[in-house]
Amino acid sequence: MKGAKPPRVAFVNLGCAKNMVDSEVMMARLAGRGVVLTDSFPVDAVVVNTCGFIQEAKEESLEEIFRVVRLKEEGLVGKVLVGGCLSQRYMEELRREIPEVDRFFGLAEISSIDSLLVEVLGDEGKGLSDPCGDLELLYQERASLVSSPWTYLKITEGCSNRCTYCTIPLIRGDVKSRLPESVEREFDRLVSRGVREVNIVGQDITVYGRDLSPPLSLPELLWRLSRRAPDDLWIRLLYLHPRRVTDELVAAMREVPQVVPYADIPIQHASDRVLERMGRGYTKDDLRELVSMVRREIPGVVLRTTVLLGFPGEEERDVEELLEFIREVRFDRLGGFVYSREEGTAAFEMEGQVPREAARERLEEVMTLQAEISLEKNREFLGRIVDVLVEEGNSEGGVGRFSGQAPEVDGVVRVNSRRPLGEGEVVAVRVTGFDHYDLEGELFEERKRD
Numbered sequence: 001m002k003g004a005k006p007p008r009v010a011f012v013n014l015g016c017a018k019n020m021v022d023s024e025v026m027m028a029r030l031a032g033r034g035v036v037l038t039d040s041f042p043v044d045a046v047v048v049n050t051c052g053f054i055q056e057a058k059e060e061s062l063e064e065i066f067r068v069v070r071l072k073e074e075g076l077v078g079k080v081l082v083g084g085c086l087s088q089r090y091m092e093e094l095r096r097e098i099p100e101v102d103r104f105f106g107l108a109e110i111s112s113i114d115s116l117l118v119e120v121l122g123d124e125g126k127g128l129s130d131p132c133g134d135l136e137l138l139y140q141e142r143a144s145l146v147s148s149p150w151t152y153l154k155i156t157e158g159c160s161n162r163c164t165y166c167t168i169p170l171i172r173g174d175v176k177s178r179l180p181e182s183v184e185r186e187f188d189r190l191v192s193r194g195v196r197e198v199n200i201v202g203q204d205i206t207v208y209g210r211d212l213s214p215p216l217s218l219p220e221l222l223w224r225l226s227r228r229a230p231d232d233l234w235i236r237l238l239y240l241h242p243r244r245v246t247d248e249l250v251a252a253m254r255e256v257p258q259v260v261p262y263a264d265i266p267i268q269h270a271s272d273r274v275l276e277r278m279g280r281g282y283t284k285d286d287l288r289e290l291v292s293m294v295r296r297e298i299p300g301v302v303l304r305t306t307v308l309l310g311f312p313g314e315e316e317r318d319v320e321e322l323l324e325f326i327r328e329v330r331f332d333r334l335g336g337f338v339y340s341r342e343e344g345t346a347a348f349e350m351e352g353q354v355p356r357e358a359a360r361e362r363l364e365e366v367m368t369l370q371a372e373i374s375l376e377k378n379r380e381f382l383g384r385i386v387d388v389l390v391e392e393g394n395s396e397g398g399v400g401r402f403s404g405q406a407p408e409v410d411g412v413v414r415v416n417s418r419r420p421l422g423e424g425e426v427v428a429v430r431v432t433g434f435d436h437y438d439l440e441g442e443l444f445e446e447r448k449r450d
Helices: 017-031 055-073 085-097 107-127 168-172 180-192 218-226 247-255 272-278 284-297 316-329 356-379 444-449
Strands: 008-013 043-050 077-084 150-154 197-201 234-237 259-264 302-309 333-338 385-394 397-402 413-416 426-434 439-443
Touching: 008 017, 017 043, 017 077, 017 107, 017 150, 017 197, 043 055, 043 085, 043 107, 055 077, 055 085, 077 085, 077 107, 085 168, 150 180, 180 197, 180 218, 218 234, 218 247, 234 259, 247 259, 247 284, 284 302, 284 316, 302 356, 316 356, 333 356, 356 426, 385 413, 385 439, 413 426, 426 444, 439 444
Parallel strands: 008 043, 043 077, 150 197, 197 234, 259 302, 302 333, 413 439
Antiparallel strands: 385 397, 385 426, 397 413, 426 439
16 A cells, blocks of 8 residues: 555454444544445455354354454455454463464553554554544444444443353453443434434443442433433343342333333343352342333333353253243243353353253253244234334335344344335334244334225
């Protein structure tokens, strides 16, 4: 590259919603300095934002790094930068094992991605414009990895819980809450950009604001955001720790007009013996009371959870106890994963490690049961009218979600229509069909004309 031509940079994002936000922050930081963001090769550099939460995520991240390194060897990529959780946790090992990567960087360097790029590009990095003056670096602006009417808004970083299986505190440290003014500024930008749904995320958003001075609570933040949001905006809360779903929070979820009736509460298990070994801080009876209270206080709430199978010491009786609890509670949505033995966690040294194949079979049993429940739950929607946020529109209708479906993890609503539907529209749909996870319907305004 010659002269002051701006560098061309591609991004590879892996992992969870929090990682997506980090990638969008880095992309905006680079775009603000004149970098051309592209997915067309050749490029001057590729930034790989990795995940390192469980074994499968680490393997996927390594595969992507090696894929990009091969592109470098083929002359399609100039420099390779690798960040994210895998880089944060295993930086020295990665430097030794993959010397072809030009720069590994940690989570604290996200806001310095432009400086890192200049560092690795050398003379070719001179095409970056000077950084803007005294601006908030992190979250000051975000690009968008996907074209959609929804987005994520991260309000906390890290986690202060000490679940015995989890590496998040090792990778991202104790919980740190964003200042409410910072959250509000980003929220305002998202709304002004035309976003119709804001999904609030963090490893455990129920602790938001407790580390601030003066302290603030998640319900207080929700009311602050509500006062600056249009009435038809959807606000969704993701990742609520069961131990801290308080009466105040449930009341805010019911009363703040933009908050949709959707509660994502990862229980992880329902065997008291396993929950204690996990360090979750609650019992099956606590969960039963919590589910009952949430359903009683939030009319029409859709309840999602996550479970973990194959934790050290888990026996068949524990699995049966979890299955029985799922049959009793009948979650609307349920995701699951197999325990991953991670160095540095308390569970790594525990006796009774469950063979991975046995853990997968247990997870399959749980998901088979949930599929039956989900099918019955979706059958209840037949004939009902739901508001659908259109994500993809075409001349014959489109695909979207109603408020009881979170992006990326839940199902969709396929909409049949005699008029074209546009991305970002919210339309009334009468449900006419269903399967285990998705719904199908027809535009209700057309039925009214008939």
